[in-house]
Amino acid sequence: MNIGPHVLANNLFVAPMAGVTDRPFRMLCRALGAGYAVSEMVTSRRDLWQTLKTSRRANHEGEPGPIAVQIAGTDAPMMAEAAVYNVERGAQIIDINMGCPAKKVCNKWAGSALMQDEPLALAIASAVVEACAPYGVPVTLKMRTGWSQSNKNAVRLARAFEDAGVQMITVHGRTREQGYGGHAEYESIAAVKDAVRVPVVANGDITTPEKAREVLACTKADAVMIGRAAQGRPWIFREIAHFLSTGTHLAPPLVAEVKRLLLDHLQEHYGLYGEYTGVRSARKHIGWYVKGLPAAQEFRDRLNAIEDCTAQLAAVAGYFEELAVAHDRLPAPVRAGSDNEEEAVETVE
Ligand SMILES: Cc1cc2nc3c(=O)[nH]c(=O)nc-3n(C[C@H](O)[C@H](O)[C@H](O)COP(=O)(O)O)c2cc1C
Numbered sequence: 452m453n454i455g456p457h458v459l460a461n462n463l464f465v466a467p468m469a470g471v472t473d474r475p476f477r478m479l480c481r482a483l484g485a486g487y488a489v490s491e492m493v494t495s496r497r498d499l500w501q502t503l504k505t506s507r508r509a510n511h512e513g514e515p516g517p518i519a520v521q522i523a524g525t526d527a528p529m530m531a532e533a534a535v536y537n538v539e540r541g542a543q544i545i546d547i548n549m550g551c552p553a554k555k556v557c558n559k560w561a562g563s564a565l566m567q568d569e570p571l572a573l574a575i576a577s578a579v580v581e582a583c584a585p586y587g588v589p590v591t592l593k594m595r596t597g598w599s600q601s602n603k604n605a606v607r608l609a610r611a612f613e614d615a616g617v618q619m620i621t622v623h624g625r626t627r628e629q630g631y632g633g634h635a636e637y638e639s640i641a642a643v644k645d646a647v648r649v650p651v652v653a654n655g656d657i658t659t660p661e662k663a664r665e666v667l668a669c670t671k672a673d674a675v676m677i678g679r680a681a682q683g684r685p686w687i688f689r690e691i692a693h694f695l696s697t698g699t700h701l702a703p704p705l706v707a708e709v710k711r712l713l714l715d716h717l718q719e720h721y722g723l724y725g726e727y728t729g730v731r732s733a734r735k736h737i738g739w740y741v742k743g744l745p746a747a748q749e750f751r752d753r754l755n756a757i758e759d760c761t762a763q764l765a766a767v768a769g770y771f772e773e774l775a776v777a778h779d780r781l782p783a784p785v786r787a788g789s790d791n792e793e794e795a796v797e798t799v800e
Pocket residue numbers: 466467468469470471491492521548549550551593623654655656657676677678679680794795796797
């Protein structure tokens with residue numbers, strides 16, 4: 452599969468997730484079978500570009516290409532300027548965020564809220580495409596199925612975006628009104644796929660290899676994008692790839708492999724964030740890795756009291772060494788409730 456001149460390794464994508472899909476996590480997912488990863492969104496507000504948060508998000512050191520940067524905002528000239536700024540700093544693909552219920556930017560709602568104002572949404576797409584054209588950088592866009600149940604305008608918008616020069620469209624199968632509640636539906640994604648010639652990516656609630664196959668089949672989408680199911684489970688991409696090509700399941704990863712992957716992940720995480728922020732922000736990743744595993748709650752409680760890298764690494768190593776006494780391979784996690792219970796916390800900057 453291609454995005455403009457870029458040939459992707461496969462059609463299994465990591466979803467952009469602010470506060471989650473930073474460079475270390477994207478690289479881990481890529482190493483474990485994802486063909487493509489989009490960065491966390493970067494604001495179009497110039498006054499915030501120099502902040503530590505935005506500069507960390509713009510860090511692509513050592514990341515395999517193509518480097519895709521997602522931008523969020525509500526003003527067409529500002530979005531065009533943000534696109535150029537990121538292209539000049541290494542972005543090879545610019546993705547426009549019309550998909551997440553992002554907080555206010557410049558007193559207007561960004562992200563999926565733009566779907567309610569079709570002329571503005573189109574003006575943004577056209578301005579960004581025009582700004583990227585001299586650099587030969589393709590522009591892609593991520594949206595939802597519509598603003599609300601009674602206003603599902605993804606098909607109309609997708610046609611307009613394609614005419615404006617957008618080269619790939621990702622659709623999360625929920626409306627903006629739904630937030631993360633209810634279930635994703637795939638009929639609207641199939642309708643978008645039917646309506647445009649550019650590649651379409653299906654997203655929303657893909658949590659297993661079977662679901663990936665089902666969504667690819669029922670939408671005819673060119674690719675699937677996985678978000679929350681990859682949290683703490685970055686090997687889901689190789690599991691899906693294996694299932695799609697053979698129809699059989701890979702064995703769960705060895706506990707020893709998970710321990711090594713997580714320890715490496717943590718080292719990269721501390722490298723990006725430093726010790727103080729790194730130890731604290733790593734807790735959520737560690738929590739996802741151990742979610743539903745034996746003695747996970749006690750372990751998380753202990754973890755919250757740890758404030759330095761060495762002790763955090765030792766605690767993680769100890770947890771998995773103990774787990775390995777009884778289990779060669781990762782036991783099936785006992786999941787409480789549905790996957791949709793995960794509340795998404797998204798910030799623009
Ligand atoms: C914590 C979190 C942060 C997110 N941040 C972004 C973002 O920066 N840009 C975006 O387009 N979507 C964002 N999303 C939405 C995801 O990309 C994806 O569309 C959504 O989670 C549905 O896919 P899933 O069911 O596979 O998780 C975020 C979702 C979560 C859970």
